[in-house]
Amino acid sequence: MGKTMTKMEQLQTLKNNEGIQYLLNEAYKILGNPILVHDMDYKIIALTENIVTDDPIWNEFAATGTISSDWLEFYKNENFLDAVANAKKIAFLMSDKLKYERILGKLFNRDNIQIGIVSMEGHKPFLDDIAKLFECFCDILNKEIATIEYYRNYGQEYQETLINKLIEGRIEDRESYSAHVESIYMNLKYFLYLALADITLYDPTYAKLPYFLDLFKCTQPAFKYSIYSNYIVIIISSDDEMLNVKKDLIKLNKLFEQNNIYVGISSCFENLFELNKYYVEAVNALNYGLKSNSAQRAFQYCEMNQNSSQSI
């Protein structure tokens, strides 16, 4: 008689490139718990098929393709949103008000976007080693998602939209967005600066903005980018509270020089929810620098203040 495979071994036999739906259905057979994958707007990407349950959240997801604001408010009040944002990979969600206990994982799409994956009891209690098994399944799904171009693009677009929302100060309910904003912090160093690249002198029609956005991303992938109000927004990070333009922007400086691009840089900050303040600083630094007829390409807000006080 052959040796019986463990649940972990069974999971590891799941093949990639067969699609998310295949993986969810197969994982259900192994773990016994239905699984649902949703994007950052809580819209369903896929869920285990043919599940009949009396769980109201699952049924709402399955019927409407998303989750209502009432349930989101409930998630927030029960501290689930913080639990998810703080989790490295998975978090258990438990409450007397939940019909069934849940386990939630985060999928990282090229360090850009976090996609939620939820499994729940109901059909079967969670196995003792569900945490390890679920982490393993998250890794399998991560690999799958990385092969799908749609989600790669979705991840980038979502992050750019999020940066622009932060610039406009449109995020009032910070708790609901904490997991989203955490995805921007990923792979950034501690101290942050907001830079605005102005391509007006290279292309006054701004048609080349997407081209430069891609070029910057390829040249310096460690930073985060978006296009906002005819500027390329760059979230720069550094280990130092005093930005060293020559050192920290070494890869981008050459592009600025070659393409006649000027850049305004805000003062140092840490809180991305305050991005709107630093956007104004970067605009002011850029405008001040352009008027100063300096040979520099990058103008820092803190230098602008020093120069102003010196001239006074």
Add this chain to the structure above:
Amino acid sequence: MKTEKALDIAMFSLLNNRNFRKITVKDICGEAQISRATFYAHFIDKYNLLEYWLMYLKPEGINKDDCYEQIEKTVNQFIHKHATIIKNLIYDADDQTLDILFNSILSTFGFNAAKYDNGKTNPKYVVLSNFYVGGVFNYFLWQVKNKFPSDVMPMNVYLYEIITKFQEQNF
């Protein structure tokens, strides 16, 4: 509230070991095991957390009838119970931290004193409160700088006498 509680405990733990100036949001998040975005979803920065934290550190409320005596007691208890934390808050503190501390003490002791007159805010007690808290606050600073000397009569006893004189003269 779980997040606030975790941050509260983290702040207490960190302040027992190092100066507030040297504590970063990264340290606080690490200690509380929360993400940076979660921290900033609840607080603007570490100073904002300090304000919140001090609200819970302060002693019990002050009774109307024994206002200044209560202050005298609580100041002494507060200093000795939280000597390390006070030291770490005040030592090498920047203006923003000192400002928060002053206002926290003002709201703890001073605002209650301001309502001393039959529960109504009286401008003369507001002035007195600020004056008193200024004294209390500098007393904190002085104690820290002088490593908490035990052979000195507490400054708030002097302050109590001064305030009583002011009151007698219908300040």
